[in-house]
Amino acid sequence: MCNTCGCNVTDANRHLLDDPAAQAHETSAGGAVVVLQRLLDANDREAAHNREHFDEHAVLVLNLMSSPGSGKTRLLEATIDALRGEARIAVIEGDLETENDADRIRAKGVVAHQITTGTACHLDAHMVHDALHHVALEGLDVLFIENVGNLVCPASFDLGQHRNVTLLSVTEGDDKPAKYPVMFRAADLMLITKADLLGAIEEFAPERAIRAFRDLANPGPVLTVSAKTGVGLATWLDWLRAEIRAQKARVAAGETLRPKVQPEGAALHAHDHEHTHLHEHPHTHGDGVTHSHPHSHTHAHGHAHSHGHEGEHRHEHADGHAAGDDHDHAHGG
Amino acid sequence: MHELSVCQALVDQLADLARREAAQRVTAAVLRVGPMSGIVPDLLLHAFPFASAETVADGAELRFEHAPVRVACRRCGAETDAEPGRLVCGACGDWQTRLVSGDELLLVSVELER
Ligand SMILES: Nc1nc2c(ncn2[C@@H]2O[C@H](COP(=O)(O)OP(=O)(O)OP(=O)(O)O)[C@@H](O)[C@H]2O)c(=O)[nH]1
Ligand SMILES: [Mg+2]
Ligand SMILES: [Zn+2]
Ligand SMILES: [Zn+2]
Numbered sequence: 001m002c003n004t005c006g007c008n009v010t011d012a013n014r015h016l017l018d019d020p021a022a023q024a025h026e027t028s029a030g031g032a033v034v035v036l037q038r039l040l041d042a043n044d045r046e047a048a049h050n051r052e053h054f055d056e057h058a059v060l061v062l063n064l065m066s067s068p069g070s071g072k073t074r075l076l077e078a079t080i081d082a083l084r085g086e087a088r089i090a091v092i093e094g095d096l097e098t099e100n101d102a103d104r105i106r107a108k109g110v111v112a113h114q115i116t117t118g119t120a121c122h123l124d125a126h127m128v129h130d131a132l133h134h135v136a137l138e139g140l141d142v143l144f145i146e147n148v149g150n151l152v153c154p155a156s157f158d159l160g161q162h163r164n165v166t167l168l169s170v171t172e173g174d175d176k177p178a179k180y181p182v183m184f185r186a187a188d189l190m191l192i193t194k195a196d197l198l199g200a201i202e203e204f205a206p207e208r209a210i211r212a213f214r215d216l217a218n219p220g221p222v223l224t225v226s227a228k229t230g231v232g233l234a235t236w237l238d239w240l241r242a243e244i245r246a247q248k249a250r251v252a253a254g255e256t257l258r259p260k261v262q263p264e265g266a267a268l269h270a271h272d273h274e275h276t277h278l279h280e281h282p283h284t285h286g287d288g289v290t291h292s293h294p295h296s297h298t299h300a301h302g303h304a305h306s307h308g309h310e311g312e313h314r315h316e317h318a319d320g321h322a323a324g325d326d327h328d329h330a331h332g333g
Numbered sequence: 334m335h336e337l338s339v340c341q342a343l344v345d346q347l348a349d350l351a352r353r354e355a356a357q358r359v360t361a362a363v364l365r366v367g368p369m370s371g372i373v374p375d376l377l378l379h380a381f382p383f384a385s386a387e388t389v390a391d392g393a394e395l396r397f398e399h400a401p402v403r404v405a406c407r408r409c410g411a412e413t414d415a416e417p418g419r420l421v422c423g424a425c426g427d428w429q430t431r432l433v434s435g436d437e438l439l440l441v442s443v444e445l446e447r
Binding site for chain 2: 036
């Protein structure tokens, strides 16, 4: 298969990457060696290792990403307040400099470890692994990893998280998903934040932001929240509670989960975790099992939740599918 | 500049390979880097001399294979070209597509001097 260079990694030959024998396959001809290995292979391995730690303790791990100042830390502060006594939370903070964000979290009585990356504009799996020596996973329900504020680099590095949550604040412009497609494609959930400013910033139309998000072929839910006024927070908390339950159910069933959009490395390492299904777009049922279907089964979530009608929009159906309001179900089979 | 991190990882991989193959030097590396990988080939090219200085990969040539953004439509089944910021079906316009090419970040092959 790889006697000649120019291996196309497509769906048609992707199985070759899943096959450890093929992965190790090399042909030496005239000093050329075929490798077919992901450039971030070392990071991917460490991320898989982190994920094993998380699953060992049935902790849900969420990677929060956004541009600087979109409200990641403030959302965490509000979330900690809302779930006090209900969920046990810890936070790993990533910043270029300062302990400010970790101090804000600690002021809420929650364990926080600050990773200061210095010049690195993203967290990687090794940094997170080091941080785990400072954060006890025992008894935790959820570990938030607040990535470095940056819409580009963090998207390329798997940390071992189960879900990616990408924030877009209304002051940033509703075209950001189109401008930062790698980041927004990786989002399992998009949060439109600082919703209290929507009235002041007419330029931001949640529908346009959602349109741009869908145009990245992302069927993930979109919620509009304000950490300041609490608008939309209940729906976010419901999503979070459902994810925590789903993680415990997965672990009980011996399964794990990776974010929906996976870099090539996930396919390369699929054999490390035999119960994960990485092909097609997996979706999570209420029973916590991630399924892949050869036929598409996508639920669209096209409503902007920007009107402060808290609790009106249920995001879970009885069967546990997260779903929004326009019920644009496509059954491609 | 996460390309520097990626370059460092690449140089480590090249050093491992050279060791395994008992090679003196890596003279070229062929990469396949799709636009949806989040890595910019040009930036890799710029970072590589710094990351590879005084390693077995010092002076190696980086070559990039073309990795077009292609999507398969879940509605109409067509496979078409797409833009990184707009992964909709080129045939019917529907957004419910699946990326079939364009997110690769692979070391495809290397050329060694033994
Ligand atoms: N009006 C309003 N302001 C908010 C909201 N959420 C956050 N802010 C403000 O926005 C600024 C940045 O918020 P942070 O929570 O620090 O943002 P961040 O994403 O953690 O920032 P970095 O960690 O530096 O990337 C602060 O002044 C917050 O008080 C909100 O819902 N409404
Ligand atoms: Mg912060
Ligand atoms: Zn493996
Ligand atoms: Zn189509």
